[in-house]
Amino acid sequence: MTPRSTRRTFLTATTALGAAVIAGGAVPAGAAELGDRGPGGPVRPQQPDQELRAILRELDERRIEAIVRQLASFGTRHTASSQTDPNRGIGAARDWLFGQFQQIAATSGGRMTVELQTYVQPPADRIPVPTTITNVVATLRGATDPTRVYVVSGHYDSRCTDVLDFTSDAPGADDDATGVAVAMELARLFATRPPAATVVFTAVAGEEQGLYGSRFQSKQYKAAGTDVQAMFTNDIIGASRADDGTHDPFAIRLFAEGVPTAETPAEASLRRSIGGENDSPPRQLARFVRSVAANEATGMDVRIVYRRDRYLRGGDHIGYLEQGYPAARFTEPHENYAHQHQNVRVENGLQFGDLPEFCDFAFTARVGRVNAAALWSLASAPGTPKGAQLRTAVLANDSDLLWDAVPGAVGYEVLWRETTAPDWTHVIDVGTALAAKVNLSKDNVFFGVRAVGPNGHRSPVAFPSPTN
Template sequence: MSRPTSLIVLSLSASLVAAAPAAADTQKQSEVSQARLKADVETLVGFGTRHTLSSQTDPKRGIGAARRWAEAQFRASSKACGNCLEVVTPETMTSGARIPEPVRLVDVVAIQRGTERPNEVVIVQGHIDSRVTDVMDATSDAPGANDDGSGTALVLEAARVLSQRKFPTTIVYAVLSGEEQGLFGGKLLADYAKQQGWTVKAVLNNDIVGGSCGSDGYCDDTHVRVFSEGPRADATEKTRAAARRFGGENDSPGRNISRYVAGLAGGVQDDLSVRQIWRADRMGRGGDQLPFLELGYPAVRFTVAVEDYDHQHQDLRTQDGVTYGDTVSEMDFPYLAKVTRLNVAALAALASAPMPPAPLADAAVKTWTDVTWKPVPGAVAYNVWRRATDATEWEAEPVVAHTSETGAKLDGLRGDDWILGVSAIAADGSESPVAAAVPGGAFEPLAALP
């Protein structure tokens, strides 16, 4: 593991001490309740179907009842923290290939405002809608336990746990609709973030995070996959041309969030590691992180190490001795609790840290490299990192450590051979992900850059 691993864990501990000084155990992993996660998934399954085109008015069955229940859970968490959560329900009328007639689409969102820089936002999300084999079947039972009752329960649990603490920047907890019909809930929230003028630091999309065995019997409960894009979805022709010449294919903000979360995992628990998948999503498929990437917001997807296709997007049935359907009985709740703890830790670390800088590296026709960046709000110091162009991770030690300057001259470092990056450090030691000094490496939409 690279040096950022230990720094991030130390930063997390420092930030949680600052946020909850009465806590003897700063990470408080026991706060994540496996029993609550299971109960929440069972409640979601109890709505029968949560298909986007199902009833919005039935008090017990359908997407409307499920959304209202999720909203009530957020409001209960808010009451428990002295009304620290602002609950909003962005909505729109939507139609598309899988929505033949316009339908009212609603996301349920809880906002925990930061105490210092409330416009800096980290988002955790999962989708509440479900489906069976026929994506247009809005009436059959569609339990959606793992896809994505697991992600919805994770978001609700993260809100319960983290709303008891305070952070300098904002955490947004989002339960999305319309994913199975075309990622509409993700687009709705991404557009809402843009309308609010949020500076989005990271989006953690959790979709299918509650199982550990595949349909072929292969099991893995010690890894979670984190998907991240390579070339940026919002890249301009200018950015793409610059990346082809000077590098950047492996240093999107999402890719460096993936490295950050992977480095954090070992300090959270010793039986769950991140398997970084360097794709924006699974082959031939998609998730609600994609609309954020298209707007230039850093986003990654968490999903199980191995998917079970017999118990995903399937009618409830037994056929040739095989049971099908996304039911609670196929879930692994100890595994879901582990993934939830990792998300909680990542959210706490990101919400405590400053934004990553937007560094520039200049090494043309000289035997040294100059790295420069602008001051970052909330940062008191910066680390400068390097890795060889064919290396996957940043080196174990920064080449410049804890500098209060906004630039560094790296004597003898011939920049052609290296990728350089910079992280920002808060007064309590909380450290941001590394932003790479390459075309498209900055953690902001490319449309906002000059």
């Protein structure tokens, strides 16, 4: 066994294969320090760059509050409410959102376009008659890698106690004017800046009736072959105090599924044989968000929840998951159910209804900063590596990884962790190589690969598939 004082980590490039060879010494049985168990250094959070810090400073709580109050003023935004009344109903909200996004697009120098994405939903669950559903979509074209796309969403429809009641007041402040407000405020902040990749800011409809608008939207992207590398829905991000008085104004939940919704039987069989149920693209996305957005610049902690969503609930990220896109949901840490899916009323001195006065707009602004940090960091970094593979044809105590080149990347890093660790612990710089041999058994640890840009931004991690 190598004495502890002489253990070392080294890296050399092998010109024949264009690979990096990484070796590390072993440790005595029972050693506790993760840093002593193999090659590489510790994984550290990515700090906000100067442009991102400016975005976070400029995010305006007052604008978010004004958007929420304006949306609540339409009375109801039920999907089946009036499409033509200029003052009340989902049509009035749609037209106002479209106008606001157009004003933002006018500041982008032609890089942002706004459209109404409309279709007629035939009768279905919670849709008793054919109903027009319209998503408002603002697309900010990337400066250098426009085919790579990131989506941030909130739903602008609302509901009261009876999901089919489209006439009663349903102000929908927290659920989900707050999510729409964050998407719109991020559009304003990003419009005058040139992210490398394309970012889509969208307000979708039909969520309360069955995720109809987002499902339609994700299918359109899939049919067009769009490379959506991440989607976030912000749904119920407006309150920091629960009905039992629990108060947590400096944390946000991020729901990220493990077993992929769109997994095929063959993929399921492969996953069961190697593990990986904690390494789905949404889980890697969630780890990325925490690494770039849980810091002093946002003032927030990101609490990753290993679930697709809460019990008995669902959100607009599910439609994207169904199409095989990485997607996750932001939701406040403690919900107040007196202010969700309730008719506006007072019972026994308790006010029910989703009213703006129950929102904590400072909290929503901080959630907006988490979103901004995640989206800016994603759109400024190279894309997630594709084609990541781990060779398994030969029994060996070292591990061979390979991956495809990523446009805009100036280097790559191999990450690894113990199988019981929730997040990546070790990182190895392999330079520009597209393959690496690591002196660790693939049977004992998990590996991942990420790309590095010229500005130091790192991509999310790609989990390798086994190959011969």
